[in-house]
Amino acid sequence: MGDILRDAWTIARKDLILEFRSRTAFLSAAVFTALVLTVFNFGRDPTAVPTLDLAPSILWVTFTFAAMLALNRAFQLELENQALDGLLVAPLSRHSIYWAKLIANLVFVGTVEAVGLPLFVLFFNVDIGGVLAPLLGVIALATIGFVAVGTLFSAMVIKTRFAELMLPVLLLPFLIPPLIGAVQVTAALFSGRPLSEVQGWLRLLAAYDVGFVTLATLLFPATVNE
Amino acid sequence: MTLLNRGRLLTIVGLVLLGAVYVRALAFTPTEASQGLAQKIFYIHVPAAVWAETSMILIGIASAFFLFLKDPRLDRFAEASAQVGTVFAAVVLTTGPIWGKPIWGTWWTWDARLTLTLLLFFIYVGYLVLRGAITEPGLRARYSAVLGICGLVLVPFIHFSVLLFRTLHPQPVILKPSAPSLPAVMLTTWLFSFCVFTLLYIGFVTQTYALLLRREAGPPAHG
Numbered sequence: 001m002g003d004i005l006r007d008a009w010t011i012a013r014k015d016l017i018l019e020f021r022s023r024t025a026f027l028s029a030a031v032f033t034a035l036v037l038t039v040f041n042f043g044r045d046p047t048a049v050p051t052l053d054l055a056p057s058i059l060w061v062t063f064t065f066a067a068m069l070a071l072n073r074a075f076q077l078e079l080e081n082q083a084l085d086g087l088l089v090a091p092l093s094r095h096s097i098y099w100a101k102l103i104a105n106l107v108f109v110g111t112v113e114a115v116g117l118p119l120f121v122l123f124f125n126v127d128i129g130g131v132l133a134p135l136l137g138v139i140a141l142a143t144i145g146f147v148a149v150g151t152l153f154s155a156m157v158i159k160t161r162f163a164e165l166m167l168p169v170l171l172l173p174f175l176i177p178p179l180i181g182a183v184q185v186t187a188a189l190f191s192g193r194p195l196s197e198v199q200g201w202l203r204l205l206a207a208y209d210v211g212f213v214t215l216a217t218l219l220f221p222a223t224v225n226e
Numbered sequence: 227m228t229l230l231n232r233g234r235l236l237t238i239v240g241l242v243l244l245g246a247v248y249v250r251a252l253a254f255t256p257t258e259a260s261q262g263l264a265q266k267i268f269y270i271h272v273p274a275a276v277w278a279e280t281s282m283i284l285i286g287i288a289s290a291f292f293l294f295l296k297d298p299r300l301d302r303f304a305e306a307s308a309q310v311g312t313v314f315a316a317v318v319l320t321t322g323p324i325w326g327k328p329i330w331g332t333w334w335t336w337d338a339r340l341t342l343t344l345l346l347f348f349i350y351v352g353y354l355v356l357r358g359a360i361t362e363p364g365l366r367a368r369y370s371a372v373l374g375i376c377g378l379v380l381v382p383f384i385h386f387s388v389l390l391f392r393t394l395h396p397q398p399v400i401l402k403p404s405a406p407s408l409p410a411v412m413l414t415t416w417l418f419s420f421c422v423f424t425l426l427y428i429g430f431v432t433q434t435y436a437l438l439l440r441r442e443a444g445p446p447a448h449g
Contacts, residue, residue: 149376156369160359169355170373173348176341177383184390200390208383215379219372222293 004096011087011100015077016107025073026111032069033116036062037123055126056186060142060179062116064172067109067143071150072167074105075158084224094221098151102213105147113139131189138189141205142182145212149174152216155223174212181205229439233432240426247419255415267325269415273423274317275343279381281311281427282346285353286378289371301367302442304374306434308353310427315347342384349377363442 019026040058078084087097117139121128128135150171157166181201188198195202227235251269258265285304292300322340323333334340353373360366408416 152372152376156356156372159365159369160356162359166356166359170352173345173352174376174380176345177380177387180387204383204386204390207386211379211383212376215376219293219375222368222372225368 004093004099007092007096008099008103011092011097012103012107015100015104018077019104019108025070026108029066029070029108029112030115033062033066033112034119036065037116037119041123051124051126052190055120055124055190056183058124059117059120059186060183062120063113063139063143064146064175064179066112066116067146067150067175068168068171070109070112071105071147071154071171072157072164074101074151074154076163079158088224094224095217097224098155098217098220101151101155102147102216105151106143109143109147110140113143126190128190130192134195135186135189138182138185138202138205141202141209142178144209145178145205146175148209148212148216152220152223155220178205178208181208228436230433230436233429233434233436236425236429236432238429240422240429243422243425244419247415247422250418251415255411256409258412261329264325264328267321269419271318271321271325272416273420274314274321276420277423277427278311278314278318278343278346281307281314282349282377282381285311285374289374289378292367292371293375298363298367301371302435302438303431304370305354305357305438306431308350308357308374309434310430312347312350312354313430314423314427315343315350318343319347338387338390341387345384346381349380353377 037058040054040062044054075084078087088094117128120126150167153170153174154167157163157170160166181204184201185195185198185205188195247269251266255266257263285307288300288304288307291297292304322343326335327333353370356373357366357370360369
C-alpha cells in the first residue's frame with residue numbers, strides 16, 4: 001500500500017506540475033465556474049425566489065459541471081505522444097496509476113472549487129462564516145465521490161468516439177446520489193439547521209466515497225490492460 | 227430449433243399470456259376500492275419494474291464474472307439484458323405516469339422511486355451508448371463490464387436515498403419483509419403477470435442474444 005501511494009504521488013506530482021506550468025486547463029475551468037455562477041444569477045427572478053432557497057443548488061450544479069469539465073482532461077493529457085503507453089510499461093502497479101489520477105484530479109477540482117466558493121459567496125451574498133468548516137467537509141466528501149467515479153470513467157471514454165459528450169452521459173447518473181446528499185446537507189447548513197438532521201445523508205456520502213474509491217481501484221486495471 | 231427461434235417462441239407465448247393476464251386482471255380480479263380501474267396498471271407496472279431492476283443486477287453479476295473468465299457469452303448476455311432492461315424501464319416510466327395522473331393528479335413527481343427508475347433508465351442508455359461508441363470487441367466488452375459493475379453498485383445507493391427521501395409512492399405490497407398485504411385474488415393475478423414478464427424477459431434476452439451472435443458471425447457467406 002505504501003508503494004502504491006508513493007508511486008501514485010510521483011505521477012500525480014508530474015500531472016500537477018504540467019498543469020501548473022501551462023495553467024490553461026485550470027484557468028479555463030476557473031473561468032467556466034465563474035461563468036456558470038453568472039449564468040445562474042440571470043437564470044432566476046431575484047424578486048420571486050429568495051437566494052437562500054436556490055443557493056445549495058447553484059453551488060452544487062456549478063461544482064458538478066466544473067468537476068465534469070476537469071475530469072474530461074485527466075486522461076486526455078496522456079493521449080498525446082502515447083504517454084499512457086509509457087505509463088503502462090513503467091514498473092508501476094495499475095492501482096497506483098488510478099490513485100495518481102485520483103489525487104491529481106482531486107487537487108485540480110479542489111482548486112477550482114476553492115475559486116468557485118468565494119465567488120459564490122460574493123455573487124449570491126450567502127453567509128457561510130459560521131458553517132465554513134462543515135461546509136468544506138461536505139464539499140470534500142462529495143468531491144471525492146465525484147472524482148472517484150469520474151476518474152475511472154474518464155480513463156474509458158478517451159478511447160471512445162465523442163469522448164467529451166460520453167463522459168457526462170455516463171457520469172451524471174452516478175453523480176446524482178452524492179449530489180442529492182450534498183445539496184441536502186448544504187441546505188441544512190445554510191438555513192442553520194443542526195447536522196444531526198442530515199446524518200443519514202452524511203453517511204450516504206461517506207459510504208459512497210468508500211464504496212466507489214474501492215471499486216474504482218479494483219476495476220481500473222480492466223480499463224487499461226491490453 | 228435455433229436459438230433465435232426458441233427466443234421468438236418464448237416471446238410469442240409470453241405475449242399471448244400477457245393478453246391473458248389482462249383478461250384476468252380486468253374481468254376476473256376485483257377492482258381496488260380507492261383507486262378504481264387505475265390500479266389495474268399495477269399488474270404491468272410492478273413486474274416490469276422488478277425485471278428492469280433485476281436485469282441491471284444480472285448485468286452487474288455477468289460483468290463481474292466476465293472480468294475474471296473473459297467468456298464472450300457473458301458479455302453478450304449483458305448486452306442483451308441491457309437492451310431488454312432499457313425497454314422494461316421504459317415500460318415502467320410510461321405506465322407510472324398513466325397511473326400517477328388520476329391518482330396523484332400529476333404525471334410526474336420527483337419522488338424517490340420515480341427518480342430511481344429514471345436513473346436506472348439513464349444508466350441503461352449510457353451503457354448502450356458506450357457499447358455503441360467502441361468498435362473493438364475486446365475493449366467494448368471490458369469497458370461495458372466495468373460500467374455494468376458500477377451500475378450494480380450504484381443501485382443500492384439510489385435505493386438508500388429512497389429511505390431518506392420522503393416518498394409519495396405507494397409502499398411495496400408484495401416484496402416487503404412482512405407477508406404480502408394484497409387480497410389473495412389480486413396476488414394471484416400479480417404472480418401470474420410476474421411469471422409472464424419473466425417469460426418475456428427470457429424470450430427477449432434469448433432473441434437479442436441470438437441476434438448478437440449472428441451479428442458477430444458476420445454476413446452469411448452466400449449472401
